[in-house]
Amino acid sequence: MLSIKNLHASIEGTPILKGISLEIKPGEVHAIMGPNGSGKSTLASVLAGREEYEVTEGEVYFKGKNLLELSPEDRAREGVFLAFQYPVEIPGVSSTNFLRTAVNQVREYRGQEPLDAVKFLSLMKEKMKLVEIDQKLLSRALNEGFSGGEKKKNEIFQMAVLEPTLAILDETDSGLDIDALKVVANGVNQLKTKENGTIVVTHYQRLLDYIVPDYVHVLFDGRIVKSGSKDLALELEDKGYDWIKEEVSGTTV
Amino acid sequence: MSKDNEILEEFTSKEYEHGWSVDYEADEAPIGLTEDTIRWISSKKEEPKWLLDWRLKAFRHWETMEEPSWPNVSYPKIDYQALRYYSAPKQKSKPSNINEVDPELLKIYDRLGISLNEQKRLQGIAVDAVLDSVSVGTTFKDTLSKLGVIFCSFSEAVKEHPDLVKKYLGSVVPSTDNYFAALNSAVFSDGSFCYIPKGVRCPMELSTYFRINAANTGQFERTLIIAEDKSYVSYLEGCTAPQRDENQLHAAVVEIYAAENAQVKYSTVQNWYPGDKNGKGGIYNFVTKRGICAGNHSKISWTQVETGSAVTWKYPSCILKGDNSVGEFYSVAVTNNYQQADTGTKMIHIGKNTRSRIVSKGISAGKSQNSYRGQVQVMKRATNARNFSQCDSLLMGDRCGAHTFPYIDIHNSSAKVEHEATTSKIGEDQIFYCNQRGINSEDAVALIVNGYAKEVLNQLPMEFAVEAQKLLALTLEGSVG
Ligand SMILES: Nc1ncnc2c1ncn2[C@@H]1O[C@H](COP(=O)(O)OP(=O)(O)OP(=O)(O)O)[C@@H](O)[C@H]1O
Ligand SMILES: [Mg+2]
Numbered sequence: 001m002l003s004i005k006n007l008h009a010s011i012e013g014t015p016i017l018k019g020i021s022l023e024i025k026p027g028e029v030h031a032i033m034g035p036n037g038s039g040k041s042t043l044a045s046v047l048a049g050r051e052e053y054e055v056t057e058g059e060v061y062f063k064g065k066n067l068l069e070l071s072p073e074d075r076a077r078e079g080v081f082l083a084f085q086y087p088v089e090i091p092g093v094s095s096t097n098f099l100r101t102a103v104n105q106v107r108e109y110r111g112q113e114p115l116d117a118v119k120f121l122s123l124m125k126e127k128m129k130l131v132e133i134d135q136k137l138l139s140r141a142l143n144e145g146f147s148g149g150e151k152k153k154n155e156i157f158q159m160a161v162l163e164p165t166l167a168i169l170d171e172t173d174s175g176l177d178i179d180a181l182k183v184v185a186n187g188v189n190q191l192k193t194k195e196n197g198t199i200v201v202t203h204y205q206r207l208l209d210y211i212v213p214d215y216v217h218v219l220f221d222g223r224i225v226k227s228g229s230k231d232l233a234l235e236l237e238d239k240g241y242d243w244i245k246e247e248v249s250g251t252t253v
Numbered sequence: 254m255s256k257d258n259e260i261l262e263e264f265t266s267k268e269y270e271h272g273w274s275v276d277y278e279a280d281e282a283p284i285g286l287t288e289d290t291i292r293w294i295s296s297k298k299e300e301p302k303w304l305l306d307w308r309l310k311a312f313r314h315w316e317t318m319e320e321p322s323w324p325n326v327s328y329p330k331i332d333y334q335a336l337r338y339y340s341a342p343k344q345k346s347k348p349s350n351i352n353e354v355d356p357e358l359l360k361i362y363d364r365l366g367i368s369l370n371e372q373k374r375l376q377g378i379a380v381d382a383v384l385d386s387v388s389v390g391t392t393f394k395d396t397l398s399k400l401g402v403i404f405c406s407f408s409e410a411v412k413e414h415p416d417l418v419k420k421y422l423g424s425v426v427p428s429t430d431n432y433f434a435a436l437n438s439a440v441f442s443d444g445s446f447c448y449i450p451k452g453v454r455c456p457m458e459l460s461t462y463f464r465i466n467a468a469n470t471g472q473f474e475r476t477l478i479i480a481e482d483k484s485y486v487s488y489l490e491g492c493t494a495p496q497r498d499e500n501q502l503h504a505a506v507v508e509i510y511a512a513e514n515a516q517v518k519y520s521t522v523q524n525w526y527p528g529d530k531n532g533k534g535g536i537y538n539f540v541t542k543r544g545i546c547a548g549n550h551s552k553i554s555w556t557q558v559e560t561g562s563a564v565t566w567k568y569p570s571c572i573l574k575g576d577n578s579v580g581e582f583y584s585v586a587v588t589n590n591y592q593q594a595d596t597g598t599k600m601i602h603i604g605k606n607t608r609s610r611i612v613s614k615g616i617s618a619g620k621s622q623n624s625y626r627g628q629v630q631v632m633k634r635a636t637n638a639r640n641f642s643q644c645d646s647l648l649m650g651d652r653c654g655a656h657t658f659p660y661i662d663i664h665n666s667s668a669k670v671e672h673e674a675t676t677s678k679i680g681e682d683q684i685f686y687c688n689q690r691g692i693n694s695e696d697a698v699a700l701i702v703n704g705y706a707k708e709v710l711n712q713l714p715m716e717f718a719v720e721a722q723k724l725l726a727l728t729l730e731g732s733v734g
Contacts, residue, residue, distance in 0.1 A: 048689050052681075072688035081689075088686040092704025101700060102690035109691070141704065158690065 001026050001197050002166055007058035009046045016042045018222035019058070024166070024197040031200045031208055031233060034219035035241050040201045041085050043219070044170045048082040049075050062166065076102075077109035081164030083155035085171045085201075087143050095138040095154065096124065099161055106162065127160040131187040148175035156187050163191070168199045173207040185210030205233040218244055282339035288312060291439055294339050298408055298442075301415060311428035311438030318432045324595035325624040325656055326564050328537060336471045336502060338440045393457065402486075403448040404459050407475055410446035417448060421479055425508035425545045425572070433504040433539040433566075437473045441506070444474035449484040449515075458714055460489040471502040478508070480515035482548065487518040489717055501526075503562075504539045513548030513575065518556070520713050522721050525561035527728075530619075532591030535563025542569035546578030546604075554581040555598065556712040558721040560728040563592060568626065570599035573607035573635075580609040583709040585721075587702075587728045588621030588653070597626040597658075602638035602668070611642040614706050617653035618729055624656040631668040638668045646676040647705055649698075649729070699726035 002024040009017040016039050024030055032040055046053050047060065049072035060067040067075060090098065103123075104114040115123065128135060133153055143151050152172050159167055169188070173181055188211050192198065200211055208216070208230060216232040217224045220241070225248050226232065236244075282293050291312055295305040320331070397404050403414060410418050428438035445461040461476065480486055490507075503525060511517050519542075528535025538561075544553035555569040571580025582598035600609035609629065617623040623646065631638045646655035657674050679701055687697030703710065703722050710718050 048685075050685055071693075072685060073691055073693050076689050076691040084686070084689075088680070088682045090683055090686070090701055090704055092707035093700050098687075098690070098692075098700065101696060102687075102692050105693065105696070106691040162690065 001063055001195075003059075003061045004047075005059050007043075007046070007060060008056045009042065009053045010056055011042070011053050015056070016053075016222055017046065020219075020222070020224055022217070022224065024199070026197060027192075027194045028215070029192070029198045029200060029211060029213045031202060031211075031213035031216045032219055033202060033216060033233065033236055038219045039222045040219050041170055042222075044082055044085075044168045044199070044201060047075075047168060048072060048080060073105070074109070076162075077106045079165030081159050081162055081167045083152070083159055083167070083169045083172045085174075087146075087151040087155055089144045089146075090142040091144050093142050094140065095142050095157075098142050099124070099158060102158075103161060123161060127157060130160050130190060131157045132183045133157045149177060149180050152176055153180060153184060156184050160187060160191055165195060166197045166199070167191070168201070170201045171203065172200075173202055173204060181207065182210060205237040208233050220244060220248060280340070281337055284337050285334045286336070286338060286440070290338055294440060294442065297339065298411075300411060303419065304411060307423070307428065308439050308441075311435050312440075314429045315432065315435035315439055318435060320432050321566075324566050324626070325622065325658075326566065326593040326595050328564050328593075331502060331537070333436075338471055338473070339442050396457075397455075400453050400456070401450040402453060402455055403446065405446055407441075407444040407446050407477070410477070414446070414448070417479065418446070418477070421477055421508065421510055422475075423508075425510060425543050426506050426541050431541060434506050434541040437475065437504050437506045437541070440471070441473045441475045444505070445476045447476075447478045447486065447488065449478075449480045449486045451481040452483045453481075454484065455486040458487050458489050460491070462491045471504065473503075474505050476505070476507040477510075478517060478519070478544075479510045480512060480517045480551075482512045483514045484512075485516045487714060488520070489714065490519070490521045491524070491720075501535075502537050502539070505541070507540070507542040507569075509544030509553055511544060511546050511548065511551040511553050511578075514550045515548060516552045516554075517544065518554045519544070519569070520717060521555075521557040521559075522713075522717060522724065523557065523559045523561050523565075524724055526563075527561045527592050528563040528590065530590045532563070532620075535592070536561065538562035538565045538567065540565075540567040542567065543572065544570070544580075545572040546575050546580060546607075548578070549575040549604070550577045551575050552579040552581070554579075554583070554712070556583040556709065557585070557596075558706075558709070558713070558724065559584065559586040559594060559596060560724050562594070565592075565594040565596055567596045568598055570601070571609065572601045572603065573609065573638075574603045575607075576604040577606045578604055579607070582609075582611045582613070582627075583712045584613045585616070585706040585709045585725070586614075586623055586625075587616040587725055588618070588623045589728055590619040590621060592619075592621045594622070595624040595626055597624075597628075599628040600630070600640060602629075602631045602635040602640070604635060606637045607635055608639045609641075611640070611644070612708055613642075613644045614709055615644075615646040615655050616649070616702060616705070616725075616729070617646070617655050618649040620652045622654045622656070624658060626658040626660075628660040628662065629670055631663045631665050631670070633664045635665050636667045638665065638670075640668075640670045642670075642672045644672070644674045645705070646674075647702070648676065648678045695726075695730060698729055702726070702729060 004020055004022040007017055007020040020043060034040055055068055100120050107114055131153060137150060143154060152175055155172060172184060176184060213230055216228055216230060218226040226244055282290055288309060291308050295308060426434050429435055447459055449455050478488060509517050525536035525538055546553055553571050559565055569582060573580050580600050586594045586596050588594050597613060598611055611627055613625045615623040615625055625644045627642060629640045644657050648655055655676055659672050661670055683701055684694055684697045702725055710721055713721055
């Protein structure tokens, strides 16, 4: 469903992604790990269509469509969802109003009737249960004054409402307490279907105990330098990244 | 170049929606302004001598005055002798009620989406429609008169309720108050008059709709609202004008009088033609609005959504004379392209325990300039006066300007005055976040801006709030995607 080939991207002339290739098939969960600054969020942003990043080489196909040609909103409407590492605050706009606008624009794109207030509210209720989010939080302005964990939970709630085909979770686990982590992971697992793909960016193998990945990739200096099974995450937890760095420099010499 | 700017370049401005005009036969004063013009207007309106004298006094004073130069706006000098000061649509005969108004005129209002036909009218709002210089009809008169509420055109009030007009006209905004108020006092043509008797809670919103249609004609209307003891009224004002290349002058005066325990809520959605995207044409909007909380425990609340006009100069104010009286000012002012707005309020605390609250939200886009100018004055006698001011500015792109000029003048040491100000930019981050959820940039901006202005929009009556939200989005359409 997602096919990334030799993707290069730079920001303000500085190359950040230096040739990434990745295939994701329906139903698969891919974890991406890697040291700070290695380009994980950059990859997520490029996939979501952030315009600051310039794609200098490579291609990305999503469900057979050239993703790089679509506007950010059309990517979202095609089913790409990014749970942000740093969710943005929008003062004065309630989550409900925001999500209803989003849902109805997505529906319009897909040629579906807009949801009326009643139908939308029942959809909200159903998904609220799923991610155990407090109604009070949703009547407040979007992310304004939310705690770090609340913001992350809200991202997963939005994901639940929008039901994407490709979900990219950028460090959704950082800042969550143990209970919230379980709730979020549980939400993600429940939303997983045979058709959906998931990319989980994380620093901690702990999350992968709950969201079990089919593959683990290590991103280093803008490249995927190692891929493996879930065990790779355990190995990283144990040994850190140095051995990978050495391996990389060993092979390039 | 940032994303904001790129989108700024990309989109062209949305055309002004109400930019059409209609040909109709009109009664017009000769161009120019002399004592004879004023006599002409006064006799046309069959006014009593005291009113003519009042006008002439204002005119003579105006001639000695200088046009103010302190506002943070610039425009070519206005040639007051090149303007026409009165233009009235010719009616076959004087209408005695709304059903007799010339159907051609009613059509103009239908096109604006304002039906004057009482049956069709939204329940709960009475409308007085002013076209160019005169009121063309007031709805719901009978319902209101049963309660003793007077809601009619200013001219009619002069004829039917001369004592009330004589007593209150100029009592809040003296004819010599400022340059534009003096000009208005000399040449005002019509407007709305509203009187709420003791103890009456006006059961419906009262609304005036102003429209300029004729070319080269200034519009000078006057509104006078009198709320007796323990009465309540909510008053709405809306306005549009056709799209013309020349600038047109609008100089209105609004006076509000609130007696003991009276409450007046005055809401404006101002949508005069702002000029095209190159800054050509548009209305010069120089307005004096002032209310006096004359009685103890009275309250006056101004809410304004300013989206139109090429130049806006406007400071709705409250004189808090009665003890425990309350003044409020809620404002959203949006400027785009080459628009300039210098707006704000004055809160003058005279009585004890008087309280005022100012919430101003400026939004600037394009190459526009948006200034907040506010004065809080606490007089000697005003023990325990309280003021809270919140002035926020939102910038879109980097070619516009936002300015804040707060003046604080305190003569009583028990006063508590708080002022908070913020300036922010609409963030690429916010727009991208919306995009990522499937919302296009244009709607993202509308969401963000409406969220930003929410505290003010919440003050508006429901139907008006919806209209105002759409208007904000429309005004900014084409500024940021
Ligand atoms: N405007 C910019 N100019 C130059 N470099 C930039 C710019 N923006 C980001 N970078 C760099 O791009 C690199 C990749 O950043 P990215 O946010 O993708 O890392 P990450 O892998 O998500 O890290 P973390 O684990 O800390 O979240 C970093 O070194 C960062 O400093
Ligand atoms: Mg990151």
